[in-house]
Amino acid sequence: MALTDKLRVMSERHAEISALLGQQDIASNPERFAKLNREFAELEPIVEAYAQHKELDAQLKDAEEMLAEPDADAEMAQMAREERDSLKHQLEESDAQLQILLLPKDPDDQKNVILEIRAGTGGDEAGLFAADLFRMYGRYVEQRGWRMEILDSSPTDLGGFKELIAMITGAGVYSSLKFESGVHRVQRVPATEAGGRIHTSACTVAILPEADEVSVNIADKDLRIDVYRSSGPGGQSVNTTDSAVRITHLPTGLVVTCQDEKSQHKNKAKAMKVLQARLLDQERQSAADERAEARRGQVGSGDRSERIRTYNFPQNRVTDHRINLTLHKLDAVMQGALGEIVDALLAHHQAELLAQLGEA
Numbered sequence: 001m002a003l004t005d006k007l008r009v010m011s012e013r014h015a016e017i018s019a020l021l022g023q024q025d026i027a028s029n030p031e032r033f034a035k036l037n038r039e040f041a042e043l044e045p046i047v048e049a050y051a052q053h054k055e056l057d058a059q060l061k062d063a064e065e066m067l068a069e070p071d072a073d074a075e076m077a078q079m080a081r082e083e084r085d086s087l088k089h090q091l092e093e094s095d096a097q098l099q100i101l102l103l104p105k106d107p108d109d110q111k112n113v114i115l116e117i118r119a120g121t122g123g124d125e126a127g128l129f130a131a132d133l134f135r136m137y138g139r140y141v142e143q144r145g146w147r148m149e150i151l152d153s154s155p156t157d158l159g160g161f162k163e164l165i166a167m168i169t170g171a172g173v174y175s176s177l178k179f180e181s182g183v184h185r186v187q188r189v190p191a192t193e194a195g196g197r198i199h200t201s202a203c204t205v206a207i208l209p210e211a212d213e214v215s216v217n218i219a220d221k222d223l224r225i226d227v228y229r230s231s232g233p234g235g236q237s238v239n240t241t242d243s244a245v246r247i248t249h250l251p252t253g254l255v256v257t258c259q260d261e262k263s264q265h266k267n268k269a270k271a272m273k274v275l276q277a278r279l280l281d282q283e284r285q286s287a288a289d290e291r292a293e294a295r296r297g298q299v300g301s302g303d304r305s306e307r308i309r310t311y312n313f314p315q316n317r318v319t320d321h322r323i324n325l326t327l328h329k330l331d332a333v334m335q336g337a338l339g340e341i342v343d344a345l346l347a348h349h350q351a352e353l354l355a356q357l358g359e360a
Helices: 003-021 030-068 074-101 124-144 173-180 264-290 330-334 339-359
Strands: 113-119 147-155 161-169 182-188 199-209 223-228 244-249 254-258 307-312 317-320 325-327
Touching: 003 030, 030 074, 074 339, 113 124, 113 173, 113 264, 124 147, 124 161, 124 173, 124 182, 124 199, 124 330, 147 254, 147 264, 161 173, 161 264, 173 199, 173 339, 199 264, 244 264, 254 264, 307 330, 317 330, 317 339, 325 339
Parallel strands: 182 307
Antiparallel strands: 113 161, 113 199, 147 161, 182 199, 223 244, 244 254, 307 317, 317 325
16 A cells, blocks of 8 residues: 555544544544544554655645746746755655654553662672663653652662662553663772772663553463562561562562562562562564564664663763764763663664565
């Protein structure tokens, strides 16, 4: 189907849904109404962009007709030429915008996410960097108006984390954070380093879309659930009841623990959310491996072992290795100013998708 025909069909469908949403029988059916409302919202920006594109095209035709008139005076002809050139430029930008709007949508883009940060090589310094990354994401979450809730954590004696798992909820969370998965490397002089030498440490970040209840079916017989007493850093008890929960998924061997709540039921519910997200991620990774050749060149593979970014504190520099982006404002990035990096990764991803569509 030609691009124009596709846009026309989408515009007609948008108008059809608009009429349906006003009907009483649709409004009284919450499930159908919600489904149509989602489709309407997805079509809205495309239809608006297409309407603007048609208006620009009509204005360009008018300008060209004016230029074609043999008796047009020099001043009017000059104005028409300037308007034509401006409209051509606007149409090019409109074409690019429509192509991006028509790219295949990631079905997980609007989902909440499970954020997992684990200290890697570097000992205590890696644990401190894990805490720094958590604060960085926390500030970005605040700036976006989202919400972050810790599900489980393993603090260190020095104020860092061996592991930290959190839920981030809000509109479009996964679409913004999905390229954060991978190895994050830090280069800096640790506070405990008397000789002033720069050390290199690393943490692994995983961004998992929250699993729908229907997308991951877990049988009770496949679970082993253990309860135990919560403990803090250094083995210090933080709870006098057996409220901590450990869930083992027997078929895969996945183990999830949660101890941040005082209620055993709340810890179990949170642990199940993490387990569901990890099982869904396993399925996604398996499917991605099968498409490995097709994915080559896109923004990262999602491989947890891939080094994606370096944070160099002495030079106030952050570098994303996948797109060769370097910013000399690490201090701002650590305060949550991730927008420029997120936008650059998304733009690169969209360019790769457009290139693939052009080759198809």
